[in-house]
Amino acid sequence: xxxxxxxxxxxxxxxxxxxxxxxxxxxxxxxxxxxxxxxxxxxxxxxxxxxxxxxxxxxxxxxxxxxxxxxxxxxxxxxxxxxxxxxxxxxxxxxxxxxxxxxxxxxxxxxxxxxxxxxxxxxxxxxxxxxxxxxxxxxxxx
Numbered sequence: 001x002x003x004x005x006x007x008x009x010x011x012x013x014x015x016x017x018x019x020x021x022x023x024x025x026x027x028x029x030x031x032x033x034x035x036x037x038x039x040x041x042x043x044x045x046x047x048x049x050x051x052x053x054x055x056x057x058x059x060x061x062x063x064x065x066x067x068x069x070x071x072x073x074x075x076x077x078x079x080x081x082x083x084x085x086x087x088x089x090x091x092x093x094x095x096x097x098x099x100x101x102x103x104x105x106x107x108x109x110x111x112x113x114x115x116x117x118x119x120x121x122x123x124x125x126x127x128x129x130x131x132x133x134x135x136x137x138x139x140x141x142x
Contacts, residue, residue: 007034008059010043010076011094012068019121020063023128035059040071044079047086059089064111066095066102074105081110092131 007024011017017036024032035056037043045051047058062080066073073093080086090112095102098116106114115131118124 005032005061006057006059007032008037008043008046008062009034010037010040010062010064010068010073012038012065016065016117019124020128023125033057039069040073040076042070043068043076044071047080047089062089062091063094064091066093066097066106074102074109077106077109077111 009017009020009024011020017038021034021036024034035046037046043062043064046053046056047062049056049058064073064076068076071079073095077091077093080089080091087110091110092113092115093106093111094115094117096117097103103114115127118127
């Protein structure tokens, strides 16, 4: 069992990331340590432990927005899933896009889930609870 769940939240909107951090702090299954990357390049630096992130823990789960600067979420997903050292980390695409092309591309690039961001706080809490129930329990207790 993992004592602390390591989550990488890739989100460029400070309000969205603050909200997610608040909701994730109430995790039922284990303590959660969440690191935020504000763009695709920073996310890959964290994951590959380079450019100042050499001591960052490797995440056990990635929450990835598609619409991020410097390197798109799709590009980050492709990089993660084509890397021998990263491909086993579950990637949940968490985005506002409902485009069928985005959904199809994410699954073709081996996303573990595609979740559309909810519009209000209560729906966000419900979504995070569902993520906890399935993903956190799988990672924490497997």
